[in-house]
Amino acid sequence: MxxxxxxxxxxxxxxxxxxxxxxxxxxxxxxxxxxxxxxxxxxxxxxxxxxxxxxxxxxxxxxxxxxxxxxxxxxxxxxxxxxxxxxLLAPPVVFPLLVAWGFARSLLHGQVPLITRIVQALYARADMPLTPALHRYTRRLTGAWAGVLSLLAAINLGLAMSAVPDGLLAAFGMQPWWPVTHEQWSWCANVADWGLIGGFFALEYAVRSQLFPQRPYRNALDFMRQMGRLGPAFWRDLLR
Known part of the structure; x- marks a missing residue:
């Protein structure tokens, strides 16, 4: 206990x-x-x-x-x-695909888009209504995140295949068309990936701020704080 x-x-x-x-x-x-x-x-x-x-x-x-x-x-x-x-080649491919599937699955008929669920919870805490325009936007944004993460997984798969001397193609005795070293793979998979995700998040936040000025948070920091206040149970169940 x-x-x-x-x-x-x-x-x-x-x-x-x-x-x-x-x-x-x-x-x-x-x-x-x-x-x-x-x-x-x-x-x-x-x-x-x-x-x-x-x-x-x-x-x-x-x-x-x-x-x-x-x-x-x-x-x-x-x-x-x-x-x-x-x-180490597997996680940068597998984990973005799993999260992308979570986003994409929520777009199926009868499901609530994942981003819509988050925004609904944020607006409900502030007792603010979710407008039809914001509902459409969150649905499209859910699809966009699924696409970005799938693209990231595809890029990481290509890098995993091209790594030398221990990449996927090299393991089967094939020479990659565009070989990359362990260090080059790592800068992409362990550093640039986070930059791409952070950049997309920042760009989307800027667009959203212009399109929907009435929102239950003051700035990006307050947005992250409000998301944290949704509680561990909410985030635990989000992708289930």
């Missing part, structure tokens, strides 16, 4: 740990690429495993701890080979 009223894995400590692990992954992955060191790659992937299993770990689920121990032992063993670095 907890004394804070938060379910295990969803309190402020768990949120802080999630953010820390999320920020640590690209740093460790980039170090692994710069140093061409499998141990750093294994450490980055181990942190990612903790991030994915954090909720069941906090709930003391035996299967989650068994999976984490098995994954850690496997990564420690792979850390001495090039396979650990090759595994």
């Amino acid at each position: 907890t004394t804070t009223g938060h379910a295990p894995g969803h309190g402020p400590v768990a949120l802080a740990l999630r953010v820390l692990l999320l920020l640590a992954y690209p740093v460790l992955s980039h170090l692994a690429s710069l140093r061409d060191e499998g141990r750093w790659a294994a450490l980055a992937l181990a942190g990612l495993a903790v991030l994915c299993l954090l909720e069941p770990l906090a709930r003391r689920r035996l299967w989650a701890w068994a999976v984490l121990v098995a994954a850690s032992l496997l990564l420690f063993w792979l850390g001495g080979s090039h396979w650990a670095w090759m595994l």
